Ligand SMILES: Nc1ncnc2c1ncn2[C@@H]1O[C@H](COP(=O)(O)OP(=O)(O)O)[C@@H](O)[C@H]1O
């Protein structure tokens with residue numbers, strides 16, 4: 001009776017020797033490739049078309065402007081993206097930004113130095129996120145929709161209460177600097193976005209935790225059976241989403257030199273839209289940070305261009321809504337095409 | 351040491367049951383899914399677990415692999431009573447399961463599926479989730495594993511969603527061989543497979559046995575039972591109604607035990 005399994009001296013290419021099968025369905029493969037490249041293609045087309053309509057769009061000054069305007073959506077959308085990867089949703093991010101900014105402004109007026117004010121805002125964001133995660137997972141709620149809807153309301157009410165319903169002007173200079181031009185004509189906030197993106201990218205790509213997020217999003221029950229600590233993975237994404245909201249509050253406070261209970265209005269919708277428009281799947285387990293960023297920039301470009309073209313705000317809402325429908329439908333189409341491809345391959349096998 | 355090369359732990363005696371379940375009882379509300387069921391599997395042996403749909407086969411295996419907890423009864427590993435509170439416990443104890451629904455991650459590649467929950471990562475002193483993936487090591491081990499098992503996949507960098515039923519089944523079975531050290535449970539691994547694909551999966555099952563694992567094989571296919579199983583246990587409505595050594599001649603007996611005629 002054999003005692004061990006061989007370590008295999010004949011690795012060979014046996015496992016790799018049949019790569020041609022896939023190419024037998026070129027039409028479908030092409031369709032799938034186009035769909036996954038979709039958001040980038042659409043973004044480029046959008047910029048080309050809009051720049052014809054409004055030549056000012058592609059000036060350096062305006063591009064820098066677009067990036068500054070989308071910094072908050074971008075940062076918060078990256079957190080939202082992690083949540084959506086696990087089939088969840090975080091409705092509280094907008095109120096969380098408002099609360100964090102108000103708490104930050106109050107701490108500044110109480111005499112805290114810039115570093116403490118920043119820590120307070122980010123910490124406040126993370127705290128709300130932690131509450132979301134713990135209640136969702138250990139409160140055994142059927143869907144994160146419920147708890148994040150509750151914290152949306154609670155954080156908003158708390159922010160209004162603390163600030164007496166008004167904006168609180170004044171932020172430390174170090175925070176205001178984020179709103180000012182830093183290098184290459186870009187505002188400091190853009191570098192914060194880039195920094196957060198870099199850290200999250202490394203975490204999602206190279207750490208075991210990142211792999212677990214995809215596993216949990218792909219199939220939560222299987223993740224449990226494979227011994228992945230699903231509860232903690234879920235809590236972690238809400239904590240990070242809250243943390244990103246806190247960072248968003250810092251950026252917004254810097255741009256406006258204030259904290260306000262009215263910040264972050266509808267930010268939950270913008271960030272969810274960004275993630276979906278960017279090409280991540282609502283079905284969980286599919287997508288990467290780039291999707292959130294591309295989606296955020298797409299929203300920024302559309303808003304900016306419509307502004308330049310003097311299109312009113314109501315119409316902007318409609319356009320964004322239409323883009324969301326297109327994005328979700330292409331997600332459905334992608335799943336369908338993958339299914340077709342699988343059937344065809346199975347047929348070819350036997 | 352390579353994870354793929356992990357040895358099957360040697361049991362004290364060849365005849366010692368690696369896994370024994372005694373008096374297993376499990377209810378779901380008013381449904382009695384298992385009623386006082388006892389089974390034993392030895393090292394290097396394949397136990398066929400038979401029964402009609404709803405007989406309790408999947409429930410029994412899920413109790414062994416930690417998905418469900420027994421209401422009454424006990425599980426013994428190498429003769430020692432063992433509490434299996436979670437799937438992680440079961441895997442830690444050397445029990446691998448190929449679930450009826452495969453439990454594959456469609457959005458991950460075959461290699462990522464093999465190592466899901468047991469990623470090779472460093473440094474050791476960090477908590478598991480914060481370690482950094484050793485992707486190249488996992489890729490290399492995946493290639494060695496698939497070559498050893500003679501499983502061919504069109505691409506190793508494509509997600510499992512893109513693969514055929516047979517390929518997915520092979521991936522799920524191959525995954526259990528990565529870390530199997532004692533017991534492997536396969537829940538209807540050839541259901542819905544063509545002839546050639548079934549053959550490939552059955553070969554994998556035989557490989558698992560030859561490696562010295564105790565194997566529990568659930569199937570509806572009598573040919574597969576007579577060919578592979580050293581013993582067969584029949585469940586009906588949650589009860590164990592018979593146990594015998596399957597041969598070509600007692601196939602009819604087995605079938606009537608299953609349907610209760
Ligand atoms: N999670 C569950 N909740 C409620 N009832 C269940 C559950 N799992 C199995 N059952 C019931 O237990 C019985 C045995 O099911 P199962 O073990 O899946 O049978 P088999 O695998 O032999 O077809 C069936 O009556 C089934 O409906």
Ligand SMILES: [Mg+2]
Pocket residue numbers: 407408409450537
């Ligand atoms: Mg079953």
